[in-house]
Amino acid sequence: MWSQFIATLIGIWLMAAPAVLEYAGAAADNSHITGPLVATLAAVALWECTRGVRFANVPLGLWLVIAPMVLEHETPAAVNSVACGLALASLAFVRGRVKRSFGGGWAALLRHQAGKTA
């Protein structure tokens, strides 16, 4: 839970970063797009039932790591992008405590049940 809370905050930070660190252009557009996506996915993953959504932030985090090589970034923007990206990709692997049970969860929908072969 705490990991996805931090990831949510990183998403919100990305939305504000172009204004705070004073960068514009493609780097700012990238922050303005990935920020809300990251924050949304992490906020959905806050809940135990949808905790698996956290993995969606792995590709987004990796994208933030390579973005400065693809799009023009000034130094502060590049450092911020790589740092946020590494943090997000890592945090996605922290499952956190899941106390509740959900009848086998989402995987149960894909699993073949005994009744079908009988």
Next chain:
Amino acid sequence: MNNAANTPPGWSYNPAAWSQRLPIIVLAVAGFVMAAYLALYQYRVVPKVWEPFFHEGSETILNSDLSRLLPVSDAALGAFAYLLDAITGIIGSQKRWQTMPWLVIAFAILVGPLGAVSIALVIAQPLLFDAWCTLCLATAVISVLMIGPAMDEVLATLQYLKRIHTHSAAQFWRAFWGLKTALE
């Protein structure tokens, strides 16, 4: 209130219990109030919009071409969606994951796209207009916060429908519409 008979098999709690649904309903009502206020400004029923942080930001966003892309303004459409969310959150018993699958799934279909559209609009604010709108962001936060808690009930319903389908595919649609089935 939240007795074992209403809890889906294999679950440690009942996702259709009022304690689970009430927070979502409260969020939906709050979203409705905010979106309705923004729509009233867009139609100039209220002459000015409240904007504590971003100066002309709210005016820029709320009067943009994008907000008038459809016959009704985006905030009016949003208010309608939040209202439907609140209504579909209220209807049904604490066993509605089994007795009203169609409603739970309709509820999920409403919550999902509402979140997606809200986020698309949040991205559009700085990208297209170089402006932020405080209350628009607040409604987006609400629609995002609704997604997670709404999904457990959907999972319980899908698991129930899967059990029915496995047992007897012919009973599937009867179960979907909450009619009597041979199973359970």
